[in-house]
Amino acid sequence: MNAYIFPGQGAQFVGMGLDLYENHSVAQELFERANDILGFSITDIMFEGSADDLKQTKVTQPAIFLHSVILGKVMGEQFRPDMVAGHSLGEFSALVANGTLDFEDGLKLVSKRALAMQKACELQPSTMAAVLGLEDAVVEKICAETEGIVVPANYNCPGQLVISGEVEAVNAACEKLKEAGARRALVLPVGGAFHSPLMQPAREELAEAIENTKFNTPTCPIYQNVTTTAVSNPEEIKKNLISQLTAPVKWTQSVQNMVQDGAKKFVEVGPGKVLQGLVKKIAVSAETESATV
Structure with missing residues (x-):
């Protein structure tokens, strides 16, 4: 079985999507529609902007979503997932890939999410x-014992966990984690x-938008960040997508469950190869590749 996986924030690169735009009419049409929906020329920033331009949250999230979704559309008949999953933001790309969301609704939700x-x-x-x-x-215990708000946020692979919270609490937890034997506990250059x-x-802001969006029955199950198990019920997908913003991304557990349910090959759809690297650390025998056209 083929699992299609979709990257999240941080996978962006200067010039992303330009090759798709120049070589495929379906991509050109979707990128132009995206400019209209967003009300600014995201293609100018993706194709010609600087790394700093791409780092703006209102740009980064839609840009990664567009790269992933449009690549999937361009693949046409080759695009045949048996199951899908996305890392954080990538969950929205995955939901367009399996037909739960249409392109326009997916992009509007991603844009709203980024601004919120x-x-x-x-x-x-x-x-x-x-x-x-x-x-x-050990990380969970130290977070729980640290004063202030600091929680596990991304279970990326065994031995790699990202924590999240108030600046002072994260710094305090990092010191305790180093004392407990962490190889590294490094504050990331993120905005929040x-x-x-x-x-x-x-x-709360995103919940309202999700509730007012039509979710279809998917063509294949999605393994969501919050539950880590196969989900096909549109109402359940909505609920999990709302919870995702304040809950951890359980990527390790999601990949383990996909393998258990028969995934043999993981195809990363979108910019970068970060997720393939994580899959290799979670499921050593799994085959990984990048989606190509």
Whole structure:
């Protein structure tokens, strides 16, 4: 069985999507529709902008979504997932890939999500940190014992967990994690505490938009970040997508469940190869490749 996986924030690169635009009429049409929907020329930034231009949250999230979704559309008949999953933002790309969301609704939700998260980040100084070389249980315990808000946010692969929360609490937890034997506990250059309780204002804003969007029955199950198991019920998908903003991304557990349910090959659809690297650390025998046209 083929699992199609979709990357999240951080996978962007200068010039992303230009080859698709120049070589495929379906891509050109979708990119132009995206410019109209967003109300600004995201293609100018994706194709010709600087790395700093691409880093703006209102640009980054739609740009990665567009690269993934349009690549999938261009693949046409070759695009045949038996199951899908996306890392954080990538969950929206996955939901277009399996027909739960249409292109336009998916893009509108991603844009709304990006702006809501940006606003939440501005309400309170917050950050994230990558922790390497410790058991998940140790990281969870130290977060729970640290004063202030700091929680596990991304279970990326065994021995790699990202924590998220208030700046002081994250810094304090990093010191304790190093003392506990972490190979590294490194604060990340991000604008806020994604997948933590501090995203509650964004969650409330996005919840309304999700509730008012039509979700179809998918063509294949999605393994969502919150539950890590196969989901096909549109109402359940909505609920999990709303929870995702304040809950951890359980990528390790999702990949393990996909393998258990028969996934032999993982195809990464979109910019970069980060997810393939994580899959290799979670399921050593799984085959991985990048989607190509």
